[in-house]
Amino acid sequence: MSDDTKTETVLTRIWLEEPEPNNPFATRAAYCHGYDVYGEMLGQARWVEMLYLLMRGERPTTAQANLLEMLAVAIANPGPRDPAIHAAMCGAVGGSPAASCLMAALGVGAGHLSGSREVFLAMEAWSQCATDLDAWQRHLTTPPVATASIWPTPEHPSGFDPHGMSTASTVKQTLSCLAKISPGPLLPWLQKNLSALETFTGLPLAMSGVAAAVFTELGFTPAQGEMLHLLLRLPGAAAHALEQSQSGHKKFPFFSIELENDPAQKAMP
Amino acid sequence: MNGPELLQQSVGHLKSRMGKFFPGERTVFRGHDLHVELKDMDWIELYIFGITGRHFSPEQLRLMHAIWTHTSYPDARIWNNRVAALAGTTRSTGTLGTSAALAVSEASIYGGGILVRAIDFFIRTRKRLEIGGNLIDCIHEELNAHRGIAGYGRPLVNGDERIQPMLALAKSLELDQGPYMQLAFSIEETLLAGRWRMKMNYAALVSALGADIGLTPREFHLFMFPVFLAGMQPCFIEAAEHPEGTLFPLACADILYQGAHKRRWQAAIEMPPPIPMWNLSQATNPPNAVHHSEAEHGYHPQHPLSPVPGQTDQPGRAHP
Numbered sequence: 345m346s347d348d349t350k351t352e353t354v355l356t357r358i359w360l361e362e363p364e365p366n367n368p369f370a371t372r373a374a375y376c377h378g379y380d381v382y383g384e385m386l387g388q389a390r391w392v393e394m395l396y397l398l399m400r401g402e403r404p405t406t407a408q409a410n411l412l413e414m415l416a417v418a419i420a421n422p423g424p425r426d427p428a429i430h431a432a433m434c435g436a437v438g439g440s441p442a443a444s445c446l447m448a449a450l451g452v453g454a455g456h457l458s459g460s461r462e463v464f465l466a467m468e469a470w471s472q473c474a475t476d477l478d479a480w481q482r483h484l485t486t487p488p489v490a491t492a493s494i495w496p497t498p499e500h501p502s503g504f505d506p507h508g509m510s511t512a513s514t515v516k517q518t519l520s521c522l523a524k525i526s527p528g529p530l531l532p533w534l535q536k537n538l539s540a541l542e543t544f545t546g547l548p549l550a551m552s553g554v555a556a557a558v559f560t561e562l563g564f565t566p567a568q569g570e571m572l573h574l575l576l577r578l579p580g581a582a583a584h585a586l587e588q589s590q591s592g593h594k595k596f597p598f599f600s601i602e603l604e605n606d607p608a609q610k611a612m613p
Numbered sequence: 614m615n616g617p618e619l620l621q622q623s624v625g626h627l628k629s630r631m632g633k634f635f636p637g638e639r640t641v642f643r644g645h646d647l648h649v650e651l652k653d654m655d656w657i658e659l660y661i662f663g664i665t666g667r668h669f670s671p672e673q674l675r676l677m678h679a680i681w682t683h684t685s686y687p688d689a690r691i692w693n694n695r696v697a698a699l700a701g702t703t704r705s706t707g708t709l710g711t712s713a714a715l716a717v718s719e720a721s722i723y724g725g726g727i728l729v730r731a732i733d734f735f736i737r738t739r740k741r742l743e744i745g746g747n748l749i750d751c752i753h754e755e756l757n758a759h760r761g762i763a764g765y766g767r768p769l770v771n772g773d774e775r776i777q778p779m780l781a782l783a784k785s786l787e788l789d790q791g792p793y794m795q796l797a798f799s800i801e802e803t804l805l806a807g808r809w810r811m812k813m814n815y816a817a818l819v820s821a822l823g824a825d826i827g828l829t830p831r832e833f834h835l836f837m838f839p840v841f842l843a844g845m846q847p848c849f850i851e852a853a854e855h856p857e858g859t860l861f862p863l864a865c866a867d868i869l870y871q872g873a874h875k876r877r878w879q880a881a882i883e884m885p886p887p888i889p890m891w892n893l894s895q896a897t898n899p900p901n902a903v904h905h906s907e908a909e910h911g912y913h914p915q916h917p918l919s920p921v922p923g924q925t926d927q928p929g930r931a932h933p
Contacts, residue, residue: 354863357872363865371865378873385878401873406881443709451716492733492763492830494725509616600626601633605644 358398377401392416395575399568407527408562414525415558418518419551419573421580428453428577429584436585437593449581450574456498457506458552460573466503466556467566475533477540484544501545503553511538511548519554530561657681664835665828672786673826677836679782680819683775685843689852689860693718697845701852702860714845715838723816728837730763731820733830735793738800752803764797764817765804775815783822791825 360375374381377397385394389403392413396404404412422429431452435445453459473479490497500506519538523531534541534549534557542548552573559569588596603609614622632647634640640647642659643666651659658674661667669677689698693714700710719725738751755762783789797820801813823833852860 351867352861352863353867353869355869355871357870359868360870360872360875361865361868368864368866369862375870375875378876379878380875388878403878409881441706441709443705444712447709447712447716492730494719494729494834507616507620597625602626602628603633603641604628604630606633606641607644607646607650608639608641 357401379403395572396562399564399572400562404562405527407525410525411522411527411558412562414522415518415555416576418522419555419576421583422458422551422577423580424584426453426458426580428459429581432581432585433588433596436587436589437591437596439589442582442585445585446578446581449578449585453574453577453581456496456502457500458550460570461495462498462502462550462552463556463559463573464566464570465498466553467560467564467569469502470530470556470560471566475529477537480537480541481544484541500547503550503556504542504545504547505550506547508548508550511542512551515549515551515554518551519549522554522558526561528561530557661836664832667827669826672788676783676786676788676822676826679779680822680837681840682843683779684815684840686841687844687847689848691844693720693724693841694845694848695861698848698852698860701849702855702858704853704857707846707849707853710849711842711845715842718838718841724841725834725837727763727816728820729830729834730759731816732824732828732833734763735796735821735824736830739792739796742796748799748803752800756809762800762804762811764820765801765813766809766811773812773814776813776818779815779818779822788822788825791821793821793824797821 358377360378361371362373364370364372373383376385376394379385379389379397389397390409390413392409393403396402396408396412424430424433428449431448432445435441435448440448454461456462456465469480469483473483484501488498505512519531519535523535526532534554538549555573556569559572564572630644632640632642639649642651643662645651651662654662655674657677658669661669661674661677686694689695695714696717697707697710697714700706700713721727734755738746738748738755741751742748752762780789783794788794797813797817800817801811804811819837820833823836828836
């Protein structure tokens with residue numbers, strides 16, 4: 345445990361703050377990986393450049409920034425059918441705080457079905473298999489090993505849609521646009537070999553699989569990709585939550601439950 | 614059936630054995646009328662019934678209460694508690710702060726992650742022993758796979774203040790002689806006798822007790838979800854009562870920067886990008902990565918459920 349009299353400090357390679365001369369707790373200047381955020385980056389840097397810089401420690405090339413920005417647009421809103429967005433709306437219709445709506449989206453969107461855990465594992469696969477089709481075949485046809493973890497064992501290959509019949513048009517459009525501006529080898533390779541990969545799995549590529557390829561192509565680690573996927577899908581959650589909070593719960597689905605063990609039914613002759 | 618047909622089958626409704634509420638009339642909870650058949654249950658009894666669908670003896674329920682109370686520490690320095698306290702100092706809501714703190718408790722070096730690994734190891738090991746396996750082999754394999762055994766490891770000089778009270782209670786309730794408790798102690802004896810010199814900690818103890826009362830890893834994981842909760846609310850309250858922003862404030866000088874030198878932000882870079890590295894070890898361990906060697910042992914000295922010594926997670930920082 346820490347000594348009560350010791351000055352506690354936070355070590356960081358990301359952020360430097362210089363204090364105002366009259367207040368050690370007020371910031372005169374802040375530097376992100378060496379760049380003056382308020383003195384130079386504001387007005388010049390794009391949002392995605394800041395994201396990339398924060399995560400990777402270097403600013404992206406224009407091509408990399410464009411790729412990240414295009415993905416950010418593609419995954420900004422998975423739409424109200426997506427469980428994470430649905431969760432955010434559940435918060436909103438009851439008048440829950442804004443943060444709880446986004447926490448709901450994060451919690452539900454963290455899993456292995458179209459969520460950030462799926463992106464993490466798909467990125468690990470990209471790191472292992474890269475553009476080696478044989479390696480992909482081995483990976484995609486090997487059942488996952490069940491390990492003791494807070495995470496359930498994946499029930500489908502990461503990055504693929506367990507309920508899909510063919511690659512969704514939106515996924516194909518996204519991959520096509522991204523592959524055109526891709527600075528690296530992964531996305532063009534994915535587009536070229538999509539059919540083979542889908543044959544290995546028997547399932548179509550999902551948007552999470554595209555996101556995993558993009559994050560890997562941009563040099564993010566699986567942990568960074570997981571974070572970015574959570575972050576970049578929040579705009580849709582926020583917008584749909586706000587919309588439903590205005591509409592109210594009476595217009596929001598409540599669904600029906602068929603109870604299979606109703607004690608009242610058992611009591612009936 | 615699969616694909617869209619499987620989804621189509623579930624559109625709009627849910628077949629459930631867990632429950633339903635009939636507005637203005639009644640509520641069914643796992644096949645029982647909540648307000649008639651279950652109305653006299655205390656909260657933890659209902660909670661564990663909701664998780665398992667099974668009923669537990671008064672002694673087992675008493676033990677479950679104690680598993681929670683013995684590790685609810687209202688210490689705002691502890692990371693998950695600190696989240697609740699930070700919510701207090703920023704004048705967020707108690708529920709948001711506590712919810713975030715509980716989510717944070719599903720950690721890999723303490724709390725949820727280590728508890729799941731501990732109970733899973735006990736269950737796997739007992740199965741192996743029942744079919745003639747050797748305990749030493751099981752321990753070696755676990756150590757090789759994870760560089761540690763979840764729930765074990767602590768300097769002999771440092772005791773875990775929760776072990777003796779919990780053991781005394783388990784003994785008084787005659788719940789201390791189950792097969793998993795015996796296995797937990799056998800593992801400890803083996804580890805102490807070998808070169809590892811690791812003692813059982815609270816995570817192993819409660820995992821063994823959980824397994825002995827019949828909980829599966831998932832049931833135990835869910836049961837333990839609020840295990841730190843009672844210590845969190847006091848942290849939030851105290852921080853909320855103090856002047857805003859005064860919980861562990863950090864001055865600019867307290868942020869020790871170790872990154873790139875100052876540089877100019879110039880026009881956009883048009884050069885071809887560097888080729889990303891495909892090597893997994895590099896991909897998962899960038900220069901500024903936090904290393905998780907302790908995660909394999911279930912340890913951190915600043916958390917009560919992490920009693921094994923190890924290296925700090927924070928690069929460049931001496932162990933507190």
